[in-house]
Amino acid sequence: MKKYNSIAIVGTQWGDEGKGKITNYFANRADYVVRFQGGNNAGHSIIYNNQRFGLHLLPSGIFDKNVKNVLANGVVIDLEGLLNEIESLSKAGVNDISLFISDRAHIVFPYHKEIDTLQEENRKADIGTTRQGIGPAYTDKVSRIGIRIIDLYDDDYLKEKLKENIEEKNKLFESMGIKKKIDFDKTYKFALEAREKIKHYVVDSSVLVYKALEKRKKVLFEGAQGILLCLDHGTYPFVTSSSPTSSSIPLNVGIPSYSVSQTIGVTKAYVTRVGKGALPTEFENEISEKIREVGKEYGTTTGRARRIGWFDATLIKHAKRVSGLTGLSVTLLDVLTGISELKIGINYTMGEHILESIPASEKNYNEVNVSYIVLPGWTENISKVKSFYDLPKNARKYLEAIENYTGVPVVQFSVGPKKEQTINIENIW
C-alpha cells in the first residue's frame, strides 16, 4: 500500500473543538492544506501580524504563500463570502495568496441562503443551521441541478442553468406563500463579476493533490464541523449536509482511498454543542456556566451560546469507528482548572443493555442513560506547562482516562490559545 505523507485534522464532536488552532499548528509545516467539505458554515479566527481574521472558507494555510491552499470538489463555495475573505486579507497586506479552487466544487448562491433561512423558519423543529445556504446548495448538488465552478466559464450553460434554478426557487417561494422573487439579472451579473476575480485560482484539484501525494509532499486535510454533525454518521437530522469524517476525504478530494496516512481527532476536554439535538452528557449548573465563560463558548459564526456536557467517551469511540482516528488532540484542558470533580461519560445504557454505539434515532436518546466515572480535578494553573509531565497528577490522570475509555491515544493537548500552549505527547507529523 502507498504511504503518503498526509494528515487529516477532524473534529470528533459537534464542531468547535478547536480545530482551527490545531490545524494552524500543523499548517505551517504542510506543503498543501486542503479543505474537503462544508463551506462558510465553518469559522475560526487566526491571529496574523497582531490582527484577528475570521476565516470561514479559506483553508488555514492561506497566510503563508509557501503553502498551497485547496478548496476541493467536496466544498460548497459561497462566491461572495470567498471574495470578501480574500479582500479582507488583501486590505491587511496579504495579497500573494496561494489558492486553488476545484473546477468541480458547487456554488452557494445568495438564493441558497434565503432558502436556508426560510426552511429554518418554517420547519416544525428547526435544525439551527448557520443559514449560510449549505443544505440547499448540497441539495441542488444531489438533485443534479447545482451549478459548479466550471459552469461559470460556459456562458450559455450558465445562463440556462441559472434561469432554471431561479425559476424553480421562485416557484418554491410562491408555493410557500412568500412574495419574494429572485432576480435573474442581478444573480447572473454577480456570477460574471465573480468568475473574473477567481479565474486564476480554478484548477482540477484532484490532479493537483494526487500529484502532491505521489511526490510525498506534506498534505494536510482540514476538516470542518465535527463527526457527530456528519450527514450519515451524525445525530441526524441535527447534522450538517456533508461528511466531516476523514473517511470522506478520498471522495471529496478525488484521490485514492489510501490517501490519509493519519487522522488526528480534535476533541475538547468536555463537550459542547450549538443548536438542537442530543447531547447525552449535557448539564446546566454553575459549573457549566463557568466552563461557558472561561472557555468562551459562544459560536464564531452565529454568536450563539453553546450547550455544555461532560467529556463523553462513547462519542469518541463512535468517531474512531466511522472515521478512523490515529490520535486525539485534547483542547481546552485549562478550562477545567479549578473544578473539584470532573466527570467522564464512559458508556451509554438503555434499560439493561450497554450500547455498542450511539443510537441511530434522535428519539432514542431520551432513553439513554450515561454511566460516569468521577475524577478529582486540579487547581494549579496549567497554562504554562511545556510537557505532559509538567501537568499536575490529576490532569495527567484525566488525560489517561480519556485515552483508556476511548481507546485512542492522546497524542497532544492544549492549554490556551497560543501556539506554544499546544503540547505534543508524541511526535506527530
Ligand code: IMP
Ligand atoms: P448547517 O451546516 O449550516 O446546515 O447547520 C447544520 C448544523 O450544523 C447546525 O446545528 C449548525 O449549528 C451545525 N454547524 C454547522 N457548522 C458548524 C461549525 O462549524 N461548528 C459547529 N456547528 C456547526
